[in-house]
Amino acid sequence: GQSLEQPSEVTAVEGAIVQINCTYQTSGFYGLSWYQQHDGGAPTFLSYNGLDGLEETGRFSSFLSRSDSYGYLLLQELQMKDSASYFCAVSAYSSASKIIFGSGTRLSIRP
Amino acid sequence: SQTIHQWPATLVQPVGSPLSLECTVEGTSNPNLYWYRQAAGRGLQLLFYSVGIGQISSEVPQNLSASRPQDRQFILSSKKLLLSDSGFYLCAWSGGALRYFGAGTRLSVL
Numbered sequence: 001g002q003s004l005e006q007p008s009e010v011t012a013v014e015g016a017i018v019q020i021n022c023t024y025q026t027s028g029f030y031g032l033s034w035y036q037q038h039d040g041g042a043p044t045f046l047s048y049n050g051l052d053g054l055e056e057t058g059r060f061s062s063f064l065s066r067s068d069s070y071g072y073l074l075l076q077e078l079q080m081k082d083s084a085s086y087f088c089a090v091s092a093y094s095s096a097s098k099i100i101f102g103s104g105t106r107l108s109i110r111p
Numbered sequence: 112s113q114t115i116h117q118w119p120a121t122l123v124q125p126v127g128s129p130l131s132l133e134c135t136v137e138g139t140s141n142p143n144l145y146w147y148r149q150a151a152g153r154g155l156q157l158l159f160y161s162v163g164i165g166q167i168s169s170e171v172p173q174n175l176s177a178s179r180p181q182d183r184q185f186i187l188s189s190k191k192l193l194l195s196d197s198g199f200y201l202c203a204w205s206g207g208a209l210r211y212f213g214a215g216t217r218l219s220v221l
Contacts, residue, residue: 031208042201043155044211052210087154091208096219099208103154 002026004102006088010106020073020105022088026046026074030091032064032071033099038084044088047073083109113138117202117213120143124220130175132216134202137183142204143184145189146177149199161185192220 001010004024004042012018024032031050047055049071061074075082085106089098117134124130136142146158157170159177167177174193178186185202197220202213 033209035210040217042215043209043210045209048209089210098157098160099210100157101155106152 001017001091002092002100004088004100006102006105008103009106009108011110013110014078014080016078017074017076018107020075020076020086020088020107022071022073022102024069024071024088024090024098026069026090028050028092028093029066029069032062033089033091034060034062034073035089035101036084036085037087037104043087045056078109078110083107113141113142113204113206113211114205115202115211115213117216119124120214122216122218124192124218126194126220127191130187130192130196130218132187132200132202134185134187134213135183136185136204139183139204144179145203145205145210146185146187147201147203149201151198155201159187170197192212196220 006022011024033048034046036046037043046060047057047062049055049062052066054061054063059076064071085104087101087104089099089101114137116145143162145160147155148158151156160168161179164179164182174191202217
């Protein structure tokens with residue numbers, strides 16, 4: 001089967017940098033993705049890693065280490081609007097039509 | 112570009128009543144479609160997915176069912192709602208390993 005672990009809550013200060021970690025267990029790993037969800041809203045796609053290394057998209061970056069079954073989402077220059085829940089999700093070759101989501105990390109930003 | 116429509120946005124239903132949530136996708140053909148449920152403050156639970164018309168895979172045994180009568184239409188149904196069916200229901204389509212979600216339906220069963 002597949003499983004993911006990520007911290008349930010993270011608190012950071014406006015303007016700072018925060019890293020949200022995700023470890024996973026799956027056979028036939030295909031890729032790791034990240035989603036953002038504001039309260040009351042739907043999840044929106046942020047970033048995807050299919051290969052090892054860092055993917056950068058503006059203030060957000062995502063990293064993957066396939067050998068360590070580990071990834072992280074890095075948010076820089078934090079803004080109050082970044083307060084949201086962040087989900088990592090893993091897809092596997094064995095279930096190409098399905099991806100499994102982690103339980104989410106609630107990020108709270110303090111002024 | 113692809114868009115996904117989901118309605119209604121909010122629904123309050125009594126226990127034992129039927130349910131029908133509809134989702135339609137525009138701008139793509141033969142999409143893989145998904146129904147997820149999210150309990151308050153929790154992660155996303157995959158309920159059903161469909162790779163084509165009439166093809167439904169169920170992930171969690173429950174009193175819900177899904178149907179795909181048309182290529183770009185996905186329906187979630189129940190004959191008799193339970194209190195435990197309350198939650199945030201999300202329809203999604205897939206672009207490869209990614210998911211694109213509709214706005215969701217917040218269902219309260221009372």
